[in-house]
Amino acid sequence: MSFTRRQVLGGLASLAVVGVGAGGARWWLGRPVIAAEHDYELIAAPLDIELIPGHVTPALTYNGRFPGQEIRVRQGEWLRVRFTNHLGQPTTIHWHGIRLPIAMDGVPFISQAPVLPGESFVYQFKTPDAGSYWYHPHVASSEQLGRGLEGPLIVEEREPTGFAHEMTLCLKNWHVDKDGAFTAFSIPREAARVGTLGRLTTVNGQHAPVIELAAGAIVRLRILNVDNTATYRLNLPGVEARIYALDGHPVEPRPFEEEYLLGPGMRIDLAYKVPPAGTTVSLRNGPLRLATLGSVDQGTHTTEWPRPLPANPVSEPDLATAETLAFRFEWVATLAGDPGNCGKAMYWQINGQAGGEHKEGVEHPPLAKLTLGKSYIFEFRNMAQYLHPVHLHGLTFKVLSSDRHRIIPYFTDTYLLGKNETARVALVADNPGKWMLHCHVIDHMETGLMGTIEVS
Numbered sequence: 001m002s003f004t005r006r007q008v009l010g011g012l013a014s015l016a017v018v019g020v021g022a023g024g025a026r027w028w029l030g031r032p033v034i035a036a037e038h039d040y041e042l043i044a045a046p047l048d049i050e051l052i053p054g055h056v057t058p059a060l061t062y063n064g065r066f067p068g069q070e071i072r073v074r075q076g077e078w079l080r081v082r083f084t085n086h087l088g089q090p091t092t093i094h095w096h097g098i099r100l101p102i103a104m105d106g107v108p109f110i111s112q113a114p115v116l117p118g119e120s121f122v123y124q125f126k127t128p129d130a131g132s133y134w135y136h137p138h139v140a141s142s143e144q145l146g147r148g149l150e151g152p153l154i155v156e157e158r159e160p161t162g163f164a165h166e167m168t169l170c171l172k173n174w175h176v177d178k179d180g181a182f183t184a185f186s187i188p189r190e191a192a193r194v195g196t197l198g199r200l201t202t203v204n205g206q207h208a209p210v211i212e213l214a215a216g217a218i219v220r221l222r223i224l225n226v227d228n229t230a231t232y233r234l235n236l237p238g239v240e241a242r243i244y245a246l247d248g249h250p251v252e253p254r255p256f257e258e259e260y261l262l263g264p265g266m267r268i269d270l271a272y273k274v275p276p277a278g279t280t281v282s283l284r285n286g287p288l289r290l291a292t293l294g295s296v297d298q299g300t301h302t303t304e305w306p307r308p309l310p311a312n313p314v315s316e317p318d319l320a321t322a323e324t325l326a327f328r329f330e331w332v333a334t335l336a337g338d339p340g341n342c343g344k345a346m347y348w349q350i351n352g353q354a355g356g357e358h359k360e361g362v363e364h365p366p367l368a369k370l371t372l373g374k375s376y377i378f379e380f381r382n383m384a385q386y387l388h389p390v391h392l393h394g395l396t397f398k399v400l401s402s403d404r405h406r407i408i409p410y411f412t413d414t415y416l417l418g419k420n421e422t423a424r425v426a427l428v429a430d431n432p433g434k435w436m437l438h439c440h441v442i443d444h445m446e447t448g449l450m451g452t453i454e455v456s
């Protein structure tokens, strides 16, 4: 099934039923009150879901579904989300990739106090950049994301694009056993290496689903990696597809031919030419099938590749005046439990500092202080063999170069730093605040690979 824009909006008007969760509560949810103003009501609550046929998994979800409700807003407009926490623990929502005021960034004790059980918080901000983004908590992340608190946030372009059809695909490997029970979200031995991997591969919450698309149409596939740990080696063998955007931001369209490494937190927008009716194609992770893309007859479609997506209004860094700052991502032998991290052991450091999730009353000094309005080059160095999807909040940076592969410069919020790689990225420090810089492998983030960049 593929959606036209109207069908997507119409679909949101329906009522969702949230099943009986671990707390035994049953919530009935309405859809945004005034759709035109992008008002949403979002509720985080326990929900029993069926990931493995015949078995129940005690998930946590947004608005009673996984992936969480797809939030859509038009570029440049206000998004208002009234969020209510019906979990048994504090939480926040972070809007991954969105350039917004620090008070709306969802980081506990920097942006806001955690939203306690039973409390509500209104997030409201303008959405300057079009593209595929997502939202998730920034509290107890390995568990809260691990149990299913993730949802897509789609910022539509101001003007219609050349795409008549689109589909959002959220990739996640669940930490469950064969009976659907959760296994550990974070194992110390794994946290110190690649990160704790889930075992059940899913696309939109289903293992190896068949996704029907309109034969002959060109569909915008928005592929989001909402997983805690896994980097997917995405490939679509034997098909015609082009890359239109990376991590939300448009690129000059180019053929999607080889594997693309999509690390945790990252997104890719593809134009996919659906083959004739009856053909099936595999969306794969390396040699493994993630989903089958089917093809059904739904009339005729334009077969012209859409024009490139319009660029987002991200400031171009001035490389001539930019100051260079180096960030080393290092593995360290187990450090004693860090009192600032609830005694959790630390295995990682950025520039000699190990920082975990933010706790009340624990202030780590920023990794760097930037002057508002100035341009900077960040040099990211991976001192170890494990991949780090390096993510920065509140600011969008331009990837300039790498010592491992050829880079066609592009804007992003997350750069997948490979084994022993050094990469250079640049940005204009045009958004004041204390912004998280962290690895999006949640295990790495919680055991040291997290710090802040202060812009003032």
Ligand code: C2O
Pocket: 094, 096, 136, 138, 265, 391, 393, 436, 438, 440
């Ligand atoms: Cu998806 Cu701190 O971010």
Ligand code: CU
Pocket: 094, 095, 096, 097, 391, 392, 393
């Ligand atoms: Cu983020």
Ligand code: CU
Pocket: 386, 387, 388, 389, 439, 440, 441, 444, 445, 449
């Ligand atoms: Cu990492």
